[in-house]
Amino acid sequence: MSVATLSAARAGIVSCLTCGLLSRPAAAEPGYCRRCGAKLAWRKHHSVQYTWAFLIAAAICYIPANALPVLGTTALGSTEFDTIIGGVIFLYKTGSWPLALIVLVASIMIPLGKIVALSWLLITVQRGWARNAHDRARLYRLVEFIGKWSMLDVFVDAFTVALVQLSPLMSVEPGLGVVFFMAVVVLTMLAAQSFDPRLIWDSSAERGAHGG
């Protein structure tokens, strides 16, 4: 039995996702961890379904997040609303391409990448693909790690709106897009969290017996 095919579930024991303690499950339900008290589960409850739901919601929100303006700048009487991509283009045109790159990566590519990556992970888990399990596990870690950085945009927006209130010369107001953008970030984070990475390894041994 290779390392890849061996899993705690197959061995009839359940691992705690919080402290990592292996324990024998209680009769019907896996019960609670003896060490840290976290609820144990063979696999996360409805992991695939939850992840899909969050992902789809994120994907839906991604459209208005990019189509609607995130920031309205009122300078000397004329109000301009900028979308994220508009801001990127503006930054690039005005010569600050490093900033443009940061915004492009953090605000457009990362949320999109997360959605695509998680979708791929889900599909492979559902299809029971056994190959590239290691790569997929690494991808999942990356998605989890990178997720929080997407909030950068929201923070910048919040700070700008709070600070730049030099009415009547200049003022900044948030656009509706930022709400959707935040929703995208939050939803992708939720999706990443609801995904159970152990499923990756399950499929390499046996088609998701315990998956939802």
Add this chain to the structure above:
Amino acid sequence: MDHLPQATVVPPKRSRISVIWIIPLLAAVVAIGIAVQRYLAEGPTIVIVFTAAEGIEAGKTPIKYKDVNIGQVTAVRLTNDYAKVEITAKIDKHAAGLMVEDAKFWVVRPQISLSGVSGLSTLLSGNYIGFEPGKSTDSTRIFIGLDVPPVVSGVAGREFILTTGDLGSLSIGSPIYYRRVQVGQVTGYELQPDGKSIQVKIFVHAPYDKYVTTSTRFWNASGIDVSVGADGINVHTESLVAVLVGGLAFDVPPFMAAGEAAPVDQVFALFSDNATAMKAPDPVAKRYVLHFDESVRGLSVGAPVSLLGLTAGEVTSVGLEVDTARGDIRPRVEIVWYPERIVALGNVKGAAKSEVIIQDEQKRREFIRKLVEERGLRAQLRSGSLITGQLYVSLDYHPNSPKVKLDFNKSTPEIPVVPSPLADLEAKVGSIVDKIDRMPLEAIGKDIRKDLENLDETLTSAKKLINRADEQLMPGLKTDIEDLQRTLQAVERAMNNANASLLEPNAAMQEDLRNALNEFTRAARSLRVLTDELERQPSSLIRGKTEPSGGK
């Protein structure tokens, strides 16, 4: 008991669909909701064609009406023939009803002129597209943008049209004054298709527009009007702005009734200055032609035509006319005569009668015919200034001039002329000079000279003669007198002797003696006269007794 089948443990069925799907559903509903809302809120998309898209940017340039955003430019592109710019704009739904056929769009840009600063906000915010709603009810989506912003928008008042031959220093926005109160603006001007006149569009704000009546006169109030009169120098300006950027003024001439309020787009003539506007009622301008038989040098177009010394018209053209019938060329002068000016100059009493003459063509003709045919009204060239030699046409009575008939059937009736007094004077002086010229002055001079020489000679010789007479005669005369003295003494002796003899009673002797004595007395008297004469004029010895001395 063992063979009894074991009951299967069926894990509790869980619904396949988790509540978690509410989240994407919610997201979808919200997103679709916003999309629908956006779609519903979306107004019409319009296309405006401009000649140039100065400072217009897609996605930024707003369309404003009364400073309220009613839309935004979404695309700027050239038209298919690359000649113009096509601007696509999204209009807010609330303003969709304004997009009617005669709505106006123009680019608002900062404009700084002497008359004011406009569109200053665009300096900072960028140009925007201005909008003015139309009155039509036909909705449309394609508009032609104005190159020049309308000066007034959404303000009560009336528009009028002025025609002029020369724009002067007027420009769009030039002020219009009524009694020095700014009441309107020039909103535009346009050269007529024939290129001969300019139509100036003006806008007079309410409530001042009611002062523009059918008898209102407009004049160009640009610049400074300086006039030198008997009461000193008068400087007349409307305002400093008008001096700098030009302006118009209007008023009703004092001699005219105020009239009714003029309708919108009424056409007025624009006069060059106040004096012309107030004095030249052009509506009844009558043209006459004059054929002079003398040089019209110094007579220029615009020279005044005076009637009995008062300006009543002006010269409108000066040229030559070939008279084939007479076979010569003579100057042809056209004048225009404003009968209304006569009214303006006339007193109140005469005004009513004159009004009839102005208004009734037939009566006016009859009146002028009478003037020309019976009173002898004639045109004459007169010198306005001896220094510049400028001429003017004077209409005066010359009752002695030959009778003529005035022909009103010609397109421009001819007023007979008389030679100018200047020409008359010239002719007279000329003839005098000619006569002087013909006199043999040289010969006369020579003769006189010769005579004088002769006289000189004569006098010299006379002088010589006298001198000689003085020298030669005086000594002789002395001896003569001495002789005479001696003679007298002898006579005395003889007398004494004679006395003695005469006292004798011999009468005959006495008688003879008396006679002799008488004779002697006479001789002595003559001698005395002679001596007196000689005393006074010794030369009389030579020249004789009575001849005067000297001379020719």
